[in-house]
Amino acid sequence: MRREAIMRWLLPVIILVIALAAVPFANDYILYVLTIAVLMSTLAVSYDVLLGLTGYLSLAHGFLYGVGAYTAAYLTTNSGWNFWLAMLAAALMSALIGAIVALVAFRTKGIYFAVLTLGIGLVGFQFFLVLEPLTGGVGGFVGIPGIPSLPGLADDPSRNNLVVAIVLLAVTYFAALVFLRSSIGAACLAVREDVTLAQSLGIRVGTARLAAFTFSSAFAGAAGAVFAAISNFVGPDDFSVMATGFQVVVFVVIGGMGTLWGPILGAFLVVCLPEVLRGAATYSVAIYGILLLFFILFAPKGIAGAVLALRRLLPARPASVTQTARHSEAR
Amino acid sequence: MIELLPQQLVNGLALGSSYALIALGLTLVFGVLQIPNFPHGELYMLGASFTYVLVGYGVNFWLAVPIASLGVVLVGILLDQVGYRRIDRGGNLSLMIAALAMSTVLQQVATLLWGAEPHTTRTPFTGILRTPYFSIGIYQIVIFAAALLCWLFVWLVLHRSRLGLAIRAMAQNRTAALLMGIELTWVRIATFAIGALIGGIAGSLLGAAFPIYPTMGLNPVLKAFVILVIGGVGNLWGAIVGGFLLGILEILVAGYISSQLQDIGTFAILVVVLIIRPNGLFGRAEVLR
Amino acid sequence: MSLLSIRGITQRFGGVTALTDVSLDVEEGTIHGLIGPNGAGKTTLINIVSGLVRPTEGTLSFNGRENGPWPMAHAVTLGIVRTYQQTRVFMGLTARENLRIAHVAGAGDANAEDLIDALDLGSSLDRVAGELPYATLRRLSLALALGLRPKLLLLDEPAVGLAPDEIARMAEVIRHFHGQGLTVFLVEHNMRFLMELASRVSVFDRGRLLFEGTPEAAQGNPEVIEAYLGRGLKKHAGN
Numbered sequence: 011m012r013r014e015a016i017m018r019w020l021l022p023v024i025i026l027v028i029a030l031a032a033v034p035f036a037n038d039y040i041l042y043v044l045t046i047a048v049l050m051s052t053l054a055v056s057y058d059v060l061l062g063l064t065g066y067l068s069l070a071h072g073f074l075y076g077v078g079a080y081t082a083a084y085l086t087t088n089s090g091w092n093f094w095l096a097m098l099a100a101a102l103m104s105a106l107i108g109a110i111v112a113l114v115a116f117r118t119k120g121i122y123f124a125v126l127t128l129g130i131g132l133v134g135f136q137f138f139l140v141l142e143p144l145t146g147g148v149g150g151f152v153g154i155p156g157i158p159s160l161p162g163l164a165d166d167p168s169r170n171n172l173v174v175a176i177v178l179l180a181v182t183y184f185a186a187l188v189f190l191r192s193s194i195g196a197a198c199l200a201v202r203e204d205v206t207l208a209q210s211l212g213i214r215v216g217t218a219r220l221a222a223f224t225f226s227s228a229f230a231g232a233a234g235a236v237f238a239a240i241s242n243f244v245g246p247d248d249f250s251v252m253a254t255g256f257q258v259v260v261f262v263v264i265g266g267m268g269t270l271w272g273p274i275l276g277a278f279l280v281v282c283l284p285e286v287l288r289g290a291a292t293y294s295v296a297i298y299g300i301l302l303l304f305f306i307l308f309a310p311k312g313i314a315g316a317v318l319a320l321r322r323l324l325p326a327r328p329a330s331v332t333q334t335a336r337h338s339e340a341r
Numbered sequence: 342m343i344e345l346l347p348q349q350l351v352n353g354l355a356l357g358s359s360y361a362l363i364a365l366g367l368t369l370v371f372g373v374l375q376i377p378n379f380p381h382g383e384l385y386m387l388g389a390s391f392t393y394v395l396v397g398y399g400v401n402f403w404l405a406v407p408i409a410s411l412g413v414v415l416v417g418i419l420l421d422q423v424g425y426r427r428i429d430r431g432g433n434l435s436l437m438i439a440a441l442a443m444s445t446v447l448q449q450v451a452t453l454l455w456g457a458e459p460h461t462t463r464t465p466f467t468g469i470l471r472t473p474y475f476s477i478g479i480y481q482i483v484i485f486a487a488a489l490l491c492w493l494f495v496w497l498v499l500h501r502s503r504l505g506l507a508i509r510a511m512a513q514n515r516t517a518a519l520l521m522g523i524e525l526t527w528v529r530i531a532t533f534a535i536g537a538l539i540g541g542i543a544g545s546l547l548g549a550a551f552p553i554y555p556t557m558g559l560n561p562v563l564k565a566f567v568i569l570v571i572g573g574v575g576n577l578w579g580a581i582v583g584g585f586l587l588g589i590l591e592i593l594v595a596g597y598i599s600s601q602l603q604d605i606g607t608f609a610i611l612v613v614v615l616i617i618r619p620n621g622l623f624g625r626a627e628v629l630r
Numbered sequence: 631m632s633l634l635s636i637r638g639i640t641q642r643f644g645g646v647t648a649l650t651d652v653s654l655d656v657e658e659g660t661i662h663g664l665i666g667p668n669g670a671g672k673t674t675l676i677n678i679v680s681g682l683v684r685p686t687e688g689t690l691s692f693n694g695r696e697n698g699p700w701p702m703a704h705a706v707t708l709g710i711v712r713t714y715q716q717t718r719v720f721m722g723l724t725a726r727e728n729l730r731i732a733h734v735a736g737a738g739d740a741n742a743e744d745l746i747d748a749l750d751l752g753s754s755l756d757r758v759a760g761e762l763p764y765a766t767l768r769r770l771s772l773a774l775a776l777g778l779r780p781k782l783l784l785l786d787e788p789a790v791g792l793a794p795d796e797i798a799r800m801a802e803v804i805r806h807f808h809g810q811g812l813t814v815f816l817v818e819h820n821m822r823f824l825m826e827l828a829s830r831v832s833v834f835d836r837g838r839l840l841f842e843g844t845p846e847a848a849q850g851n852p853e854v855i856e857a858y859l860g861r862g863l864k865k866h867a868g869n
Binding site: 065067069114117118120121122124125126128129130132133136140252256259263293295296298299300302303306307310 | 371377424427428433434435437438439441442443444445446448449450453556559560563566567570601604605608611612615616
Binding site for chain 1: 682702712714719723735774
């Protein structure tokens with residue numbers, strides 16, 4: 011756990027430093043890819059609070075991301091709201107709808123939970139198509155204003171987008187860490203490991219699950235708002251179950267469920283890989299599927315698990331010796 | 342509007358037959374091995390695609406159906422051996438994620454092989470049967486008959502063969518079955534083979550009436566899960582009856598309320614049923630009765 | 631003054647009556663033993679008091695509150711906490727995380743250091759529970775229950791499967807917390823362990839309360855001897 015605690019703080023700092031260091035040098039294309047990777051990391055961290063902490067596989071996360079995107083798009087484009095206010099509203103809207111979804115979905119467990127949230131994801135997608143006055147229907151929502159410039163980045167929207175995405179990731183990550191350390195976070199872990207034991211310890215199982223789902227929805231909504239403003243366009247296809255809903259599962263599982271920092275690695279890998287292997291773009295979704303299958307079969311702890319194992323091999327020799335010594339002494 | 346009711350019921354029954362046919366294989370695998378075989382929808386899609394390819398090479402449709410279905414059986418066994426067998430003790434979450442992954446991989450492979458655009462097989466059932474009250478397509482009768490025949494086939498295998506006895510024993514109590522010397526490996530292979538066979542037949546036949554495309558299995562498999570909730574996991578007759586009920590309900594909703602609500606209506610049923618009975622209408626107690 | 635009063639509890643499962651009209655009192659600050667042959671209904675009584683199972687008939691009062699039994703979550707907030715016969719901890723988490731969960735689930739004022747010392751968990755804190763030796767797991771599961779700061783601790787065979795020196799250690803732990811004012815309701819098969827700890831025992835046989843009194847009196851009571859030894863001997867003779 012000690013090592014994990016170090017990674018938990020070290021990794022985000024490394025990523026932050028690399029990303030910020032890249033800001034002055036990178037061209038617009040690299041900046042865009044990085045921005046999307048950071049945004050997907052935000053989504054992955056928010057999703058890990060649900061999947062990793064509580065062990066419930068929801069396939070409605072893409073829909074909740076979409077709710078945030080459309081809410082912000084509507085408010086900034088049609089109602090002329092300030093972007094920051096609209097992002098807050100998007101987060102609240104996603105949290106509200108997420109809470110309603112959770113109240114229904116947590117009546118079930120296991121595969122039924124997955125099927126029910128898949129159904130919600132599919133119906134939500136239908137709503138994006140049908141509610142044309144709000145969402146623009148099939149054609150999507152066009153002409154969404156960009157993100158207002160931060161001081162010093164006024165004539166550089168690409169860099170501005172990246173910095174805003176990084177700030178959102180940092181806020182999400184920090185909030186997720188606080189959540190994990192809170193009493194509700196501990197309760198979520200208890201629910202994931204053994205619901206009956208959790209109940210017999212007097213843990214409010216329902217409250218813990220609901221809180222995790224709502225938390226996770228809120229930050230998905232905020233990420234959706236940033237996505238809408240960056241793209242200046244949102245269409246239903248971005249939020250289908252098989253696009254985003256499936257992708258977040260891939261990020262979190264191959265990154266390492268429940269670690270919060272692992273999913274960031276997962277998101278970066280999945281987003282950047284097809285960009286590096288240019289020609290492979292058509293195979294990308296197939297590759298996601300194969301990666302997901304590979305990790306769940308052979309490395310269920312994900313990249314994070316491998317990183318920790320590697321660290322254990324390298325400098326930890328003396329430490330593990332003392333640990334055994336102490337242990338045998340205790341006997 | 343009421344004079345349309347007989348026609349609506351017939352249409353609902355026809356639609357329901359296709360749902361029942363898909364749910365049958367899913368409920369068998371879920372009931373016996375507790376595996377939520379999400380890629381069952383892709384087995385259905387492959388049944389349709391294989392048939393499309395074979396017919397394209399000039400193979401007679403009625404010969405293409407069994408060949409395609411056998412191809413699907415091989416894929417089904419492969420899914421289990423590659424994806425599920427290794428993580429059988431890893432818990433539900435691992436199985437679900439593996440299922441989701443394989444589902445996507447199969448969809449993508451199909452996209453690479455045949456493209457994302459819908460195809461159609463030239464349908465061999467073109468006739469329409471007319472009666473004073475309703476008319477029904479020949480292909481709808483074929484699907485209806487196929488659903489009942491497949492149910493009968495599975496029932497006979499389960500209840501009139503040694504293999505079936507082993508499968509039922511495994512579904513009731515895995516530990517006890519293993520202690521009695523029943524081999525899990527063969528039960529798994531047999532269960533997946535039968536499940537995939539029915540999925541393949543369903544795709545093969547329905548592909549002759551509906552467009553064939555890589556994600557065509559998604560909606561049916563979701564509905565099949567709804568039917569499992571209505572009919573009980575592992576309950577074969579429940580899959581048939583549940584399929585008919587869902588089909589009729591959807592057609593009635595589409596006909597009398599709004600066609601846009603057809604899918605949302607299904608989903609509403611799922612929500613309501615799960616709220617009343619979180620483990621399905623019949624729970625797990627009904628396995629393979 | 632009695633902390634827990636059990637009044638007229640009857641429990642039927644289908645046609646089987648597991649408990650028949652059981653009434654007994656557990657005095658505050660005591661270690662109250664509960665013994666009886668297999669199937670006497672001891673665990674059923676624990677299940678009822680802890681709120682896991684609702685009784686067919688009967689009520690509880692606890693710490694001045696009437697109208698029990700309460701559902702498990704509520705019982706825990708009142709101060710009734712149980713352990714299980716099977717070792718039950720969060721196997722996928724480290725011992726530290728296990729204790730943290732108990733800590734936040736309780737009022738949060740439990741002294742974690744004291745628990746860790748008393749149960750000798752210091753060297754195991756950062757190991758995943760699933761990898762810990764059995765005896766340590768038993769102590770960890772006890773620590774989870776104690777972390778909730780119970781007034782009444784229901785222990786279901788805490789010494790089962792332990793080696794003699796581990797049993798002695800377990801007895802010490804229970805005495806330690808008893809010394810801090812904890813009332814213990816103890817189901818145990820190991821007679822020596824129980825007799826050493828308990829100041830009062832209730833003897834059950836086939837769902838009925840057969841005897842209640844001091845451990846010494848129980849050992850001298852002919853009915854108790856009959857229930858325990860008599861039938862045991864007959865069974866042996868029958869073999």
